[in-house]
Amino acid sequence: MKTIGKPISRLDGTWKVTGSAHYAADVVRPGLTHAVIVGATIPAGEIISIDTKTAEAGAGVIKVLTYQNVPKLAGPLDSPPAGQKMMPLQSPVVTFEGEPVAVVIAETLEEATEAAKHVRVDYRAAPFVTDYLQRRDQAIEVAGFFPNDTKVGDVAAALAMADRSVTEIYRTSDRHHNAMEPAASVAEWRNGELFLTTATQGVQGNRAVLAQLFAVEPKRIHVNVDFVGGGFGCKGWLWPHQALCAVAAREVGRPVKLVLQRSQDFTSHGYQPATEQTVSLGAKSDGTLTAVRHGSLNPTSIKDDYMETCATASRPLYATPNIESSSRAVRVNRNVPTPMRAPHEGPGLVGIEIAMDELAYALNLDPLELRLRNYAEKDPTDGRPFSAKRLRECYTEGARRFGWSRRTMAPGSMKEGNDLIGWGMATAIMQTFRQPAKARASIDTDGLVTIEGSTQEIGTGSVTIAIQIAAEVLNLPVERVQLKWGNTDLPDAPMTAGSTTTLSFGSAVHDAASKLRDKLKTLAGSEELAPEAYGEWVRRSGATSLVVDGEWAPGGDSDAIGQPKTKALNSYGAVFVEVRIDRDLLIPRVVRGVGVYNAGRIINPKTAHSQMIGGFTWGIGQALLEHTPMDHRLGRYLSKNFAGALVPVNADVPALDVSFVEEPDFESSVLGARGIGELGATAVGPAIANAVFHATGKRVRELPIRPEMLL
Numbered sequence: 257m258k259t260i261g262k263p264i265s266r267l268d269g270t271w272k273v274t275g276s277a278h279y280a281a282d283v284v285r286p287g288l289t290h291a292v293i294v295g296a297t298i299p300a301g302e303i304i305s306i307d308t309k310t311a312e313a314g315a316g317v318i319k320v321l322t323y324q325n326v327p328k329l330a331g332p333l334d335s336p337p338a339g340q341k342m343m344p345l346q347s348p349v350v351t352f353e354g355e356p357v358a359v360v361i362a363e364t365l366e367e368a369t370e371a372a373k374h375v376r377v378d379y380r381a382a383p384f385v386t387d388y389l390q391r392r393d394q395a396i397e398v399a400g401f402f403p404n405d406t407k408v409g410d411v412a413a414a415l416a417m418a419d420r421s422v423t424e425i426y427r428t429s430d431r432h433h434n435a436m437e438p439a440a441s442v443a444e445w446r447n448g449e450l451f452l453t454t455a456t457q458g459v460q461g462n463r464a465v466l467a468q469l470f471a472v473e474p475k476r477i478h479v480n481v482d483f484v485g486g487g488f489g490c491k492g493w494l495w496p497h498q499a500l501c502a503v504a505a506r507e508v509g510r511p512v513k514l515v516l517q518r519s520q521d522f523t524s525h526g527y528q529p530a531t532e533q534t535v536s537l538g539a540k541s542d543g544t545l546t547a548v549r550h551g552s553l554n555p556t557s558i559k560d561d562y563m564e565t566c567a568t569a570s571r572p573l574y575a576t577p578n579i580e581s582s583s584r585a586v587r588v589n590r591n592v593p594t595p596m597r598a599p600h601e602g603p604g605l606v607g608i609e610i611a612m613d614e615l616a617y618a619l620n621l622d623p624l625e626l627r628l629r630n631y632a633e634k635d636p637t638d639g640r641p642f643s644a645k646r647l648r649e650c651y652t653e654g655a656r657r658f659g660w661s662r663r664t665m666a667p668g669s670m671k672e673g674n675d676l677i678g679w680g681m682a683t684a685i686m687q688t689f690r691q692p693a694k695a696r697a698s699i700d701t702d703g704l705v706t707i708e709g710s711t712q713e714i715g716t717g718s719v720t721i722a723i724q725i726a727a728e729v730l731n732l733p734v735e736r737v738q739l740k741w742g743n744t745d746l747p748d749a750p751m752t753a754g755s756t757t758t759l760s761f762g763s764a765v766h767d768a769a770s771k772l773r774d775k776l777k778t779l780a781g782s783e784e785l786a787p788e789a790y791g792e793w794v795r796r797s798g799a800t801s802l803v804v805d806g807e808w809a810p811g812g813d814s815d816a817i818g819q820p821k822t823k824a825l826n827s828y829g830a831v832f833v834e835v836r837i838d839r840d841l842l843i844p845r846v847v848r849g850v851g852v853y854n855a856g857r858i859i860n861p862k863t864a865h866s867q868m869i870g871g872f873t874w875g876i877g878q879a880l881l882e883h884t885p886m887d888h889r890l891g892r893y894l895s896k897n898f899a900g901a902l903v904p905v906n907a908d909v910p911a912l913d914v915s916f917v918e919e920p921d922f923e924s925s926v927l928g929a930r931g932i933g934e935l936g937a938t939a940v941g942p943a944i945a946n947a948v949f950h951a952t953g954k955r956v957r958e959l960p961i962r963p964e965m966l967l
Contacts, residue, residue, distance in 0.1 A: 259724040259734055260927075263862035267720045267734070268483070268713060277483045280455040281440035285511035288442070289318060291504045292368040293497060293520060294358035294375045296350045299589040299891030300384035300558075303348035303357060307376040311360055314374065316367035318508050321359040323348055326503060329469050337461030337751070339493035339525060340560045340592050343469060344500070350379065351558040352590050353892040354523025356496055361504050361512060387888045388555035388586040389532065395553055395584035400563030401817060402583075402600070406571060408637055409578030411536075414547035418538030420618045421547075426535060426607040427958040428941075429883040430555075431528040432521065433596055434903055437485025439525060440515040441498045443505035449476045450505075454498050457487045458751030459710050463744045465494035466502060481742045484714040489595040491714075492753045495525040519896035526562070526594020527884065529554040533566050533607035537615045538578075543629045545576040550608060556585040557592035564593070566604030569938075571637040572824055573608065573685055574630040579637055589891055595753065597874055598937035601686050606878075606959055609682035609942035614955065622665065623681055623946065624655060635824040643923035646854040647683070647828040650917050654681075654852035657913055658832035667953035675836040678951025684829030684853065684939035688930045689754035690818025692809035693761040694747035697726065697768035699776070700801045703791030705730060707768065708740045711749040711761045716933055717863035718757045722765050724860060725927065729769035731787045747805065754817070755827075755931020758859055760808065763925045768806025775802055808926065823923050827930045829853035831875075831939040835947040842963040844948050846876055851914045853935055856921035857928035868914040868936035875940020877904045880960050 271277040308320040323345045332341035344356040358375045362368035385391055397404050415421055441454040450470070456462050459479040467474040484491060501514040516524050531554045538547035552566035567581030596602070616623040631648060634641045655661065663679045664670055670677040696708040707726050713719050723737045730737070740746060749761045777785050779793045779802075794802055810818040819825055834848040849872055858864045881902040885894040895901055914936070920928025941959050948966070949955050956965050 259728045260859050262860070264720060264724060264734060264860055266717045266863060267723060279437055279440070279483050279485050280442060280453050280481065281515050283442040283453045285442060285444055288511045288513055289361050289363060289508060290365040290368045291359050291361045291501060291512050291514040292372040293356045293500065294360065294372050295354040295520065295523060296357050297353065298350055298379050298381050299353040299386060301350050301379045301381040303350065304378040304380050306358065308358065310374040311371040314367060314371035316363035317371045318361045318363065320375065321345060321504060321507060322357065330471050333465055333468055335560060336493050337458060338465045339495040339594060342559065344496045352523065354520065354591065356500060359500050359504055361508050384589040384891045386588050386590055386886055386891045388530070388553070388588050391586045391588065392553065395586050398556060398561035398563050398585045400565050400583065402565040402568050404563065404565065404583045405581065406637055407580045411547045411549045411578045411580040414578040415536055415538040418546050419541040420615065421536065421538045422611050422614045422618060423536040424611060424614065424957055426533045426610055428531045428603040428606050429960060430530045430886065431596065431882045432884050432901060433488045433490035433527070434901065435486030435488060435490060438516045438518060438521050439491060439497060441501040442511060442513045443502040444511040445506050449478065450502055451478045452498070452502060453480045455484050455491050456481050457484060457492045457712055457714055457753050459712065459742060459744045460748055461751050462494045462498065469499055477744065479744045481712055484712060487714045488597040489599065489753060490525045492595060492751055497524045522884065522893050522896040523591050526592055528596035528599070529562065529564055529593040531564055531566055531603045535607045535611040537611050539615055539619060541619070543619050543621050543626050545574050545630045547578040548574065548576055549580045551582045552604065553584050553586060555588045555590060555593070557590055558587050560592035561585070562593040564603055565600045566607060568687060569601040569604035569685060570608045572632065572635045572826060573683065575632040575636050576630065598686065598934040601938050605682060605938050606942050609939060610945050610957060613680070613946040613949065624651060624660060627651065627683055640822065640824040643823045643825045644856065644919050644921035645828060646917045646919050647830070650828055650830040650852040650854050653917060654830035654832050654850050657852065658850040660832060667950055674839050676839060676951040678835045678947035678949065679832070680943045680945065680947030680950055681830065681832045682939040682943035682946060684831055684935055686755065686827045686931065686935040686938055687817070687819065688825035688827060688924050689756045690810040690814065690924065691750035691756050691760045693749045693764035694805065694807045695761065695764040695768040696747050696803065696805050697772040698801050698803040699772060699790055699794055701791050701795045703736065705732060705737045706740060707737065707765055708746045709749040709761055709764065710744055710746040711741050711757060712752040713741060714752050716867060717860065718752065720863060721758055721859050722762060725762050725765045726769040729766060730773050755933040755935065759925035759927060759929045759931060762859070762927055762929065763808035764806050766926055767808055768804055771804040771806055772802065775804055825924050825930065827853065827855040827932065827935045829935055829939060831943045833940070833943045833947050835944060835951055837948070837951050842966040844880060844944070844961055846944060847910050849910060849912045851912070851936065852917060853932065854917045854919060855932040855935060856919065856924055856930035858916050858918055859927065859929055864916065864932055865914060867933050869912055871934065871936020872912050872914065872940055873904050873909050874937040876908055876944070878941040878959055879944035881908070883960050
């Protein structure tokens with residue numbers, strides 16, 4: 257029975273729209289108490305005194321925790337999977353506004369919230385800097401997921417000899433994840449063991465950090481999550497609010513619920529940092545690239561490291577013998593950044609893809625033609641062949657669907673009424689992350705199959721896809737397969753991030769289901785076994801169920817993110833957009849978008865389509881709306897709410913045409929699939945910026961694009 261490749265509706269959809277899906281904040285325990293975090297009101301300094309007497313006298317207040325009465329916790333922690341190396345309330349030092357300085361625990365949320373207002377903290381303020389561009393001269397190297405620097409050939413010489421060259425600075429803005437569900441946790445200690453239900457993208461990583469933090473064996477930590485109401489990276493690591501919830505529960509000896517306020521979502525976990533990128537391109541007069549140089553700068557925190565390695569987008573993208581890249585960070589008084597949907601390539605493509613558009617105009621060459629003339633057949637940085645690449649077909653099909661051939665080259669040449677019309681395009685690319693995973697498969701005497709694994713359902717449809725994979729291997733309808741997920745007591749699965757779930761956990765599910773099928777065939781003594789007879793063969797075996805364990809891992813030569821030494825694994829796409837800009841209002845509106853992607857085998861076209869639409873929407877936000885402004889005089893985010901931090905709504909998103917050029921990639925996984933969740937959020941921002949230039953003739957090199965930039 258074929259289920260892989262079918263557009264099956266998400267099996268968790270009914271639970272979510274009927275309200276039967278439970279999230280962390282929905283959890284109720286006998287004797288439950290509530291905790292509220294009190295955040296620092298200064299960005300740098302030291303606590304002189306904390307007066308908690310009035311708060312402690314409040315109705316229903318059980319305890320107020322500060323650095324003065326919280327037991328010492330282990331540190332430095334492994335980061336990642338810890339969001340930061342040291343947890344708060346361990347010293348009087350403050351390094352960013354909003355950093356936790358107290359936790360109030362009370363019988364009700366209302367009582368805890370009211371008491372938190374009465375915690376009085378006196379500070380000795382210290383000098384601070386929150387604008388990373390003020391400290392360019394203090395840029396440093398910090399460890400990231402990728403090498404900070406790469407160099408192939410002689411870029412300086414190639415740029416000097418180029419017929420045409422472009423050197424410009426491009427910037428992206430600070431952005432917050434703004435998930436629909438604020439982070440929430442419920443912690444309870446029983447007989448020295450911690451039971452934590454929390455909104456997380458990685459139960460196993462959370463367990464590892466908590467075990468380190470409390471100096472207990474990992475088996476004494478139990479982390480659970482049923483559903484996550486949006487994460488996009490901010491719920492990937494173990495953050496202070498989760499640790500403080502567990503500390504509070506241990507201190508009061510009762511279950512504690514801690515739900516972040518919306519404003520605390522801006523400072524209690526990471527965000528996507530702004531970037532400043534300097535890109536230089538050199539080319540011959542026929543458009544052949546001779547050099548690419550891509551450098552980037554981003555803020556990180558005073559105490560913790562995060563690198564947004566923007567040049568990961570440029571290193572494998574275009575064929576040229578001379579490529580140089582570098583990434584640096586600047587320490588400022590802010591909370592530490594963290595990956596956000598399409599990290600690295602998402603911001604990095606803004607630099608390289610706007611620069612490619614600028615080079616196309618310097619050469620008087622169609623922007624798509626420039627990319628086709630520099631199509632890379634192997635990774636130009638390290639020479640590895642690509643595992644499977646059909647980006648050329650993405651360009652061709654995307655251009656056809658969009659009608660790119662009707663585009664006139666001159667900026668401002670396409671108009672209708674009072675609207676200036678702009679058509680822009682950009683290339684999408686995303687490295688393929690792969691992680692080891694395990695899964696368990698069992699079948700009972702009724703023939704019902706259960707798949708188990710500690711993966712997470714964060715809204716991407718992974719529950720449905722895992723069931724589809726098992727159903728196809730066992731030749732069963734999806735109704736005969738169920739999945740248990742989201743608990744550390746289940747077989748190890750990686751964090752749901754980096755577009756890893758389908759190819760990593762899905763491959764482990766495939767292995768477990770295949771072993772279960774083979775075990776049934778052995779029992780039956782036949783290669784031909786009818787699915788309706790599965791339960792009968794279990795009964796004949798004398799067991800109540802058959803259980804097998806499956807696993808999958810990248811090859812032994814793979815690096816930390818799962819990239820092999822012999823092949824370059826990437827997903828690709830081509831994005832085309834049309835913007836219209838009223839001459840008087842100067843507000844860009846995306847009215848049409850086409851994205852064609854190559855991401856290996858598509859397991860479920862319906863959920864995949866939904867992912868790409870969602871990613872495209874993120875790109876519209878990056879280009880036109882999303883920016884978390886900061887008041888650098890006060891050292892705090894200006895609007896820690898949805899009134900000042902804008903995200904796209906339905907009216908901002910037109911009908912989008914997204915599709916796939918399929919090609920199974922069995923170098924990436926046994927399923928032939930690669931990740932797609934983040935691919936759709938790349939290339940849209942620069943494509944919109946390029947369309948705005950085509951409409952107006954004004955080159956904007958900073959996102960988001962605001963009307964005043966077009967005056």
